[in-house]
Amino acid sequence: MTSFSHQTQAAIEFAADLFRQSKHAVVLTGAGLSTPSGIPDFRSTGTGLWAKDEPLEVASLSTFRTAPERFFHWFRPLASQIFNAKPNLAHWALARLEKAGRIDAIITQNIDTLHQKAGSKVVIEMHGTMQTLTCTQCYHQVDAVHYLAVFVESGEIPLCPKCNQVLKPDVILFGEQLPQSAWFKAQRAARQCDLMLVIGSSLEVLPVAGLPMQALDRGAHLIIVNNAQTYLNVRADAVIVEDAAVTIPAIVERVLNG
Structure with missing residues (x-):
């Protein structure tokens, strides 16, 4: 006790x-x-995510639109931690x-x-949520489990099964x-x-x-x-x-x- x-x-x-x-x-x-x-949380001194990265550079909507690979490179360790968390x-x-x-x-x-x-x-x-992803082009929404498992394992950026454009996790980025x-x-x-x-x-x-x-x-x-x-x-x-x-x-x- x-x-x-x-x-x-x-x-x-x-x-x-x-x-x-x-x-x-x-x-x-x-x-x-x-x-x-x-x-990890975002603001704890020394251990928070924003102690290591500038949020507007890696987790903003503008970054996702212009350089999605940069967002996904930053996001992969966090996605792995979330995917495996209990x-x-x-x-x-x-x-x-x-x-x-x-x-x-x-x-x-x-x-x-x-x-x-x-x-x-x-x-x-x-x-927002990590349960789903939405296509940035045709707005088709998919369940995240399979796509995130592949992404965490290989780093492969998830693409829409309908139009082959980038899928965005349905989380709120800076600027949204x-x-x-x-x-x-x-x-x-x-x-x-x-x-x-x-x-x-x-x-x-x-x-x-x-x-x-x-x-x-x-x-x-x-x-x-x-x-x-x-x-x-x-x-x-x-x-x-x-x-x-x-x-x-x-x-x-x-x-x-x-």
């Missing part, structure tokens, strides 16, 4: 109490939730919480589909708008919830970073579980600066079993 500091233990108990009192809880997750599954204990715990009717939706900034692999059903993907349907759903969930749990997000990327404020402005409680400070720590009811893969299962266990 994991041993927590007195401060962390108190925060876990308080967070669980807020969940038990809540009727419409929503979860917002970021890259920090998936780092225990072996997927949900961690926090993903499984959140799926349990949803199944028990304790959360209405998960809003995620992640593209790794680990929430779905763990069994979560209501997942709003703000930055968020998927409108997902954004509307996320705003609705944030405005209607009475509790928001933020996990593994630095809350630095707009407009998603503004969702917790929308919840707070309508009287919702806020719990933040993240290894680094966020701009909303001062407004949160509970802040836990610990590994999400350890603390989230502890919160969920107390919510469901007391």
Whole structure:
């Protein structure tokens, strides 16, 4: 059994109490939730993806359109990590919480589909998904599994089976708008919830970073579980600066079993 500091233990108990009192809880997750599954985040000093590469040079829509091979060269190690990743204990715990009717939706900034692999059903993907690819020419969409497996293994850029043009992973690159349907759903969930749990997000990327404020402005409680400070720590009811893969299962266990 994991041993927590007195401060962390108190925060876990308080967070669980807020969940038990809540009727419409929503979860917002970021890259920090998936780092225990072996997927690097973007902004951690020294280890984040943007500590090594300039995002606008490798992961922008303009780069993809003009030099897709450059994007895919950068993307291949990340695609391999995502392709082989398994949900961690926090993903499984959140799926349990949803199944028990304790959360209405998960809003995620992640593209790794680990929430779905763990069994979560209501997942709003703000930055797209690795589940599908779409042709840049004829817009034919394909399931990503076969194409990504080949790409990870050989580095072969995926091409459309209909017109032989480049297939783009259905993830949001710099310079692309968020998927409108997902954004509307996320705003609705944030405005209607009475509790928001933020996990593994630095809350630095707009407009998603503004969702917790929308919840707070309508009287919702806020719990933040993240290894680094966020701009909303001062407004949160509970802040836990610990590994999400350890603390989230502890919160969920107390919510469901007391």
